[in-house]
Amino acid sequence: xxxxxxxxxxxxxxxxxxxxxxxxxxxxxxxxxxxxxxxxxxxxxxxxxxxxxxxxxxxxxxxxxxxxxxxxxxxxxxxxxxxxxxxxxxxxxxxxxxxxxxxxxxxxxxxxxxxxxxxxxxxxxxxxxxxxxxxxxxxxxxxxxxxxxxxxxxxxxxxxxxxxxxxxxxxxxxxxxxxxxxxxxxxxxxxxxxxxxxxxxxxxxxxxxxxxxxxxxxxxxxxxxxxxxxxxxxxxxxxxxxxxxxxxxxxxxxxxxxxxxxxxxxxxxxxxxxxxxxxxxxxxxxxxxxxxxxxxxxxxxxxxxx
Amino acid sequence: xxxxxxxxxxxxxxxxxxxxxxxxxxxxxxxxxxxxxxxxxxxxxxxxxxxxxxxxxxxxxxxxxxxxxxxxxxxxxxxxxxxxxxxxxxxxxxxxxxxxxxxxxxxxxxxxxxxxxxxxxxxxxxxxxxxxxxxxxxxxxxxxxxxxxxxxxxxxxxxxxxxxxxxxxxxxxxxxxxxxxxxxxxxxxxxxxxxxxxxxxxxxxxxxxxxxxxxxxxxxxxxxxxxx
Numbered sequence: 072x073x074x075x076x077x078x079x080x081x082x083x084x085x086x087x088x089x090x091x092x093x094x095x096x097x098x099x100x101x102x103x104x105x106x107x108x109x110x111x112x113x114x115x116x117x118x119x120x121x122x123x124x125x126x127x128x129x130x131x132x133x134x135x136x137x138x139x140x141x142x143x144x145x146x147x148x149x150x151x152x153x154x155x156x157x158x159x160x161x162x163x164x165x166x167x168x169x170x171x172x173x174x175x176x177x178x179x180x181x182x183x184x185x186x187x188x189x190x191x192x193x194x195x196x197x198x199x200x201x202x203x204x205x206x207x208x209x210x211x212x213x214x215x216x217x218x219x220x221x222x223x224x225x226x227x228x229x230x231x232x233x234x235x236x237x238x239x240x241x242x243x244x245x246x247x248x249x250x251x252x253x254x255x256x257x258x259x260x261x262x263x264x265x266x267x268x269x270x271x272x273x274x275x276x277x278x279x280x281x282x283x284x285x286x287x288x289x290x291x292x293x294x295x296x297x298x299x300x301x302x303x304x305x306x307x308x309x310x311x312x313x314x315x316x317x318x319x320x321x322x323x324x325x326x327x328x329x330x331x332x333x334x335x336x337x338x339x340x341x342x343x344x345x346x347x348x349x350x351x352x353x354x355x356x357x358x359x360x361x362x363x364x365x366x367x368x369x370x371x372x373x374x375x376x377x
Numbered sequence: 378x379x380x381x382x383x384x385x386x387x388x389x390x391x392x393x394x395x396x397x398x399x400x401x402x403x404x405x406x407x408x409x410x411x412x413x414x415x416x417x418x419x420x421x422x423x424x425x426x427x428x429x430x431x432x433x434x435x436x437x438x439x440x441x442x443x444x445x446x447x448x449x450x451x452x453x454x455x456x457x458x459x460x461x462x463x464x465x466x467x468x469x470x471x472x473x474x475x476x477x478x479x480x481x482x483x484x485x486x487x488x489x490x491x492x493x494x495x496x497x498x499x500x501x502x503x504x505x506x507x508x509x510x511x512x513x514x515x516x517x518x519x520x521x522x523x524x525x526x527x528x529x530x531x532x533x534x535x536x537x538x539x540x541x542x543x544x545x546x547x548x549x550x551x552x553x554x555x556x557x558x559x560x561x562x563x564x565x566x567x568x569x570x571x572x573x574x575x576x577x578x579x580x581x582x583x584x585x586x587x588x589x590x591x592x593x594x595x596x597x598x599x600x601x602x603x604x605x
Binding site for chain 2: 073074075077078081278279281282283284285286287288289290292376
């Protein structure tokens with residue numbers, strides 16, 4: 072066992088030493104792997120974050136109900152009573168126009184917008200509003216509920232919040248499929264690239280392969296260093312890809328920050344997404360191993376001794 | 378140990394390199410294979426080392442028919458041999474020590490045990506001081522001795538050398554032959570192919586003489602000499 076480990080450690084040292092001697096080409100191949108993986112990785116980050124965002128939206132208020140601007144306290148209570156009686160409503164809360172007005176003004180002054188018109192307004196432009204969560208999330212059930220609520224006399228407008236979120240999440244599902252497709256294509260390209268690199272290495276080390284065969288090395292013994300080379304390329308490429316992703320996210324967050332302060336939001340992407348990073352690195356290692364093992368068996372068999 | 382029975386080897390598109398050769402080499406023998414270049418010496422050695430298969434006839438190595446060996450069994454068969462080539466076949470991207478340790482790694486021997494055996498082999502061929510040197514910095518004779526060290530480091534029972542002194546001047550050649558005799562004396566079967574009649578005229582040993590693929594002096598052995 073010890074011997075076995077020792078042998079693998081020796082092999083890895085040998086492979087790393089060779090890579091050090093060809094540092095530039097090692098870096099190049101790692102860079103190719105990194106670029107090929109960071110493209111779908113970046114897409115994934117965006118789509119994943121947006122879909123979390125929309126899921127969150129869907130969990131929240133599903134229906135916004137706005138009363139007429141001239142509705143008085145009685146009308147509000149009347150609607151509240153109706154909502155309480157309605158069996159398809161799970162929960163709701165009232166935001167009256169004074170509170171909403173105050174919140175809006177606070178937000179505007181907090182955002183320090185000098186050209187904001189909100190503070191200059193003399194009259195409250197906002198209606199009383201109910202934010203309702205239905206028991207069902209089915210679109211049909213929500214539509215019936217919406218109609219029902221629309222018929223209450225003092226109600227101005229009922230809006231289903233989830234509609235756009237649903238559309239977005241459908242789009243995001245499509246986006247995920249596209250990512251999967253791109254990743255598959257790039258994985259094939261990587262297999263070819265890694266396979267070719269390993270094939271070239273086998274040819275440059277033809278002498279060693281021949282000598283090893285002559286002194287009784289099994290094919291699997293000859294294969295091992297090349298398999299490790301593939302795996303290490305994958306590892307380097309994967310790590311490089313995660314570094315590139317982190318840099319891209321940082322740059323993205325910087326420019327988004329300016330935008331999101333304008334919208335008084337704190338939207339930003341997390342810089343470290345450990346699941347994705349572990350996924351990318353293991354995928355890169357797998358591709359490296361697969362690419363080299365596909366190349367190695369045929370190349371080594373094709374080298375004839377003497 | 379090694380038995381050839383009616384062995385013929387024909388390469389595609391050429392004459393028979395070896396015709397109907399039959400002979401036996403016992404364990405512990407020192408055998409010279411002689412003949413002009415192209416007479417079939419290398420073919421004979423390749424058949425013994427299982428790097429070629431006979432076109433017809435049987436080659437038995439330690440009672441195993443090499444024509445019937447599975448490809449996966451051939452590496453293990455080769456580990457019985459120490460092979461030495463005219464062009465050394467050293468690996469020039471690593472130093473002497475690393476060259477010699479390769480067969481040990483192939484046999485799964487690593488660590489201190491491997492280092493000890495590498496140094497013992499280097500000592501036997503008188504290159505102990507050069508373990509860190511790169512092979513390219515060695516003289517031709519030293520490179521051949523290094524190749525011998527690599528061939529014997531796994532303590533094979535059969536040593537096969539194809540023109541080991543072909544590129545060396547007389548002094549170095551005598552050196553190398555001395556080493557082979559030393560291995561023969563400790564019981565290793567040694568088979569040396571050479572066109573260099575001078576080197577062996579001094580010693581009376583069994584000779585397999587090849588002439589255009591024909592074995593001409595196969596059994597003119599010196600049995601009496603060997604079994605003393």
